[in-house]
Amino acid sequence: MAKAVFLILVVVPFLSLLPFSSLALTQDFCVADLNMSDTPAGYPCKPQTAVIADDFYYGGLARPGPNISPFMVRLVSASVNEYPAVNGLGISASRFDVAPGGVVPLLTHPEASELLFVVEGTMVAGFISAATNTVYIRTLNKGDTFVFPQGLLHFQYNNGTTTAVGLSAYSSSNPGLQVVDWALFKNNLPSAVVEKVTFLDLFEIEKLKRLFGGSG
Known part of the structure; x- marks a missing residue:
């Protein structure tokens, strides 16, 4: 009994650290159901009966x-x-x-x-x-x-x-993307703040915000 308790207390937390991040790992595939919300483990699966070639x-x-x-x-x-x-x-x-x-x-x-x-x-x-x-x-x-x-x-x-x-x-099936130009100049962060944190000239910042569609 004590051995079983030990295994539960030690092995189960260890298993939780393994990279079981995919909904597809326990089955052949998991075609995403894009009508559902994304999760940290990926999209929920489309029913296999509805999957086609x-x-x-x-x-x-x-x-x-x-x-x-x-x-x-x-x-x-x-x-x-x-x-x-x-x-x-x-x-x-x-x-x-x-x-x-x-x-x-x-x-x-x-x-x-x-x-x-x-x-x-x-x-x-x-x-x-x-x-x-x-x-x-x-x-x-x-x-x-x-x-x-x-x-x-x-x-x-x-x-x-x-x-x-x-x-x-x-x-990754969803690698993510962040473009530096968009992050700096395609947003509503006040130009004065961008100037302070980047040391760029205010005139150049406002020019780039117009180019990339930012505001602020």
Whole structure:
């Protein structure tokens, strides 16, 4: 009896620390029911009796996505919100087409690491270490890959004369996204506060807020 109590007191709390974060781990798959609310473990599952082969198909990455102004980048994603079949599987993807001179601005994915594969063209990619602020940067050509560790600020830009195309894979079905320019200038934070916390000139801040649609 004492041994059983010991196992309950020790093993059960230990099991609670294991990464059982996915609703799909106890079954073959868990196609997201997007009519339900998202949870820390992912979306609730669509009833398996309602799942069809087309749920596992997604053609969105076959062509460029909508243009994101003013970055001259066309982006299309295959995360859980666009591709419900990846729910709980710890994977997702995106495609971005960067025009000559275009840039994927400083951004972070809080929930995932990213593996970039260059399909066409050439681009410069880099990220900034959180521990030392060291910048790791490299020019990439067709067929090259580059990895961005989870949560770190990273960027890409097209340094060639033709459109560059990249495919990115993520270690989460919902990697999250925060773009630095949007965080600073596409909000209602008073410009005087932005000036204080960034040391940027007030005129430049108001110019960028007009560009990105911020207020305050």
